[in-house]
Amino acid sequence: MSDRRTFLQRAFGLGAGLLASRPVFASDTSQRQASRAEALRPTDAHRRFPAPVITTDVGDLPYTLDNGVKVFHLTAQVMKRQIAPDKTIDVWGFNGSAPGPTIQVTQGDRVRVVFENQLPEPSSIHWHGFEDHIAFDGMPGISQEPVRPGERFVYEFNIHQEGTYFYHSHMAMQEMAGMLGGFIMHPRAPYTPVCDKDFLIHLQEYAVLPNSTIPNTMNMEFNWLVLNGKAGPAATPLIVRLGDRVRIRFVNLGMDHHPMHIHGHTFHITGTEGGRIPESAWWPGNTVLVGVAQARDIEFIANNPGDWMLHCHLPHHMMNQMSSTVGRMTRMGDRTMPAGLSMNNGMGMLDGAPGAPMGEDYGPSLGRGMGFGSGSDSSTTNGPLSAAAMKASTHSADQMHDMAVMQKDNNQRPEISHNANSVPNFPQDAFMEGPMMMMDSRVEKPENYGLRPGWSRFMQGMMTFIRVLPPEQYDEVISRMKHANRPDDPYSSLFLKS
Ligand SMILES: [Cu+2]
Numbered sequence: 001m002s003d004r005r006t007f008l009q010r011a012f013g014l015g016a017g018l019l020a021s022r023p024v025f026a027s028d029t030s031q032r033q034a035s036r037a038e039a040l041r042p043t044d045a046h047r048r049f050p051a052p053v054i055t056t057d058v059g060d061l062p063y064t065l066d067n068g069v070k071v072f073h074l075t076a077q078v079m080k081r082q083i084a085p086d087k088t089i090d091v092w093g094f095n096g097s098a099p100g101p102t103i104q105v106t107q108g109d110r111v112r113v114v115f116e117n118q119l120p121e122p123s124s125i126h127w128h129g130f131e132d133h134i135a136f137d138g139m140p141g142i143s144q145e146p147v148r149p150g151e152r153f154v155y156e157f158n159i160h161q162e163g164t165y166f167y168h169s170h171m172a173m174q175e176m177a178g179m180l181g182g183f184i185m186h187p188r189a190p191y192t193p194v195c196d197k198d199f200l201i202h203l204q205e206y207a208v209l210p211n212s213t214i215p216n217t218m219n220m221e222f223n224w225l226v227l228n229g230k231a232g233p234a235a236t237p238l239i240v241r242l243g244d245r246v247r248i249r250f251v252n253l254g255m256d257h258h259p260m261h262i263h264g265h266t267f268h269i270t271g272t273e274g275g276r277i278p279e280s281a282w283w284p285g286n287t288v289l290v291g292v293a294q295a296r297d298i299e300f301i302a303n304n305p306g307d308w309m310l311h312c313h314l315p316h317h318m319m320n321q322m323s324s325t326v327g328r329m330t331r332m333g334d335r336t337m338p339a340g341l342s343m344n345n346g347m348g349m350l351d352g353a354p355g356a357p358m359g360e361d362y363g364p365s366l367g368r369g370m371g372f373g374s375g376s377d378s379s380t381t382n383g384p385l386s387a388a389a390m391k392a393s394t395h396s397a398d399q400m401h402d403m404a405v406m407q408k409d410n411n412q413r414p415e416i417s418h419n420a421n422s423v424p425n426f427p428q429d430a431f432m433e434g435p436m437m438m439m440d441s442r443v444e445k446p447e448n449y450g451l452r453p454g455w456s457r458f459m460q461g462m463m464t465f466i467r468v469l470p471p472e473q474y475d476e477v478i479s480r481m482k483h484a485n486r487p488d489d490p491y492s493s494l495f496l497k498s
Pocket residue numbers: 225257258259312313314317462
């Protein structure tokens with residue numbers, strides 16, 4: 001056994017070396033990529049087909065069997081979700097999770113979903129893309145009575161389709177509060193070429209004022225962009241082994257479009273919300289636009305080792321808690337705020353009369369996007385983070401640790417030029433000038449093991465990694481994941497089913 005493993009590792013190591021010096025380009029057909037990867041891969045007797053879909057940071061909805069029927073219990077609930085360190089918001093979701101847990105079934109299954117409404121208002125569930133009986137379409141007042149608080153409704157389906165589908169409340173604002181989830185219909189026979197890893201990523205956006213925990217579902221100035229309900233750097237990376245064939249299913253049940261981009265690899269678009277695309281119609285790319293109410297399945301051979309970015313390419317979607325005025329405010333030191341506010345008030349941290357954020361107490365420069373016409377719209381440049389602002393901010397022990405690591409790493413070299421304050425447009429990304437954004441230790445988890453120190457400063461919004469790890473590193477990370485024994489394991493579906 002150990003001889004065989006050594007042989008395979010050697011063979012694999014050799015192959016990986018060849019690949020590293022001669023990466024596969026887009027001109028290669030997927031079949032050639034597939035056969036090359038197949039030749040390089042060590043054969044794993046424990047591989048199960050089709051691979052279970054992993055919805056990182058969300059997980060699956062379990063089922064029971066009743067006379068051959070797969071029975072799922074889906075419960076709509078009000079809950080809190082931590083989307084980033086120090087940011088927990090009020091959301092609506094299912095069974096303790098927003099997005100809701102992924103439902104996985106197989107073509108040919110008979111499926112029953114017992115929906116229970118624990119919300120303070122009526123709801124129902126729409127099964128997006130299902131070609132089934134209208135009685136189970138989940139249209140409140142159209143195909144069924146709305147399900148009132150405390151009531152149940154039972155949906156039943158004969159699954160004859162295959163692909164990436166989803167469920168959501170058909171009350172628009174409930175959907176925007178987090179009431180959505182994935183519904184994977186595995187094909188009867190696995191798609192070819194067979195994938196070794198299969199991920200589902202929900203794309204969502206929230207608008208939450210700086211001191212609030214409640215998303216404003218009417219506001220389209222989104223300032224928190226999340227992958228599977230987590231903003232970078234809290235989103236859990238996708239862990240794959242060098243040579244794996246990888247599928248990622250992007251699902252967009254939000255209010256904005258997301259061009260999802262992957263570094264270091266060329267993928268093919270192999271499926272939509274309508275199911276599998278015939279291979280002759282796949283086209284290559286490295287960015288796929290996932291429109292509202294769409295799913296896009298992409299596949300590629302992870303043939304290029306490294307911690308590669310996977311992110312939405314809209315610049316505003318690569319930021320957390322962005323604000324048109326905060327950058328300047330933090331650099332004003334002891335000077336007064338544009339509209340006569342303190343720094344905290346100006347950023348929206350209210351300490352005056354509650355309940356009147358637009359009131360005279362706070363003035364026009366309160367919060368993001370509300371500063372129009374106020375003095376805060378002047379075209380002055382910003383100074384670096386003032387000593388007073390640095391002093392005023394409080395830091396946890398973890399943050400202090402991260403700062404110390406980073407300062408050591410950088411030998412305390414300044415990160416902006418000496419004349420920065422006189423350069424038009426400065427600062428743009430100078431929020432990264434200080435160590436404040438670094439939170440490696442606050443988002444520490446096995447999936448992040450071995451990342452470059454300080455990585456978390458540059459991961460925000462809809463950003464995470466696809467970590468293409470050579471066998472030894474891969475085994476190390478997977479072993480740490482398996483031994484972490486976490487109640488909310490971001491990879492629970494992988495370990496439950498393998
Ligand atoms: Cu986006």
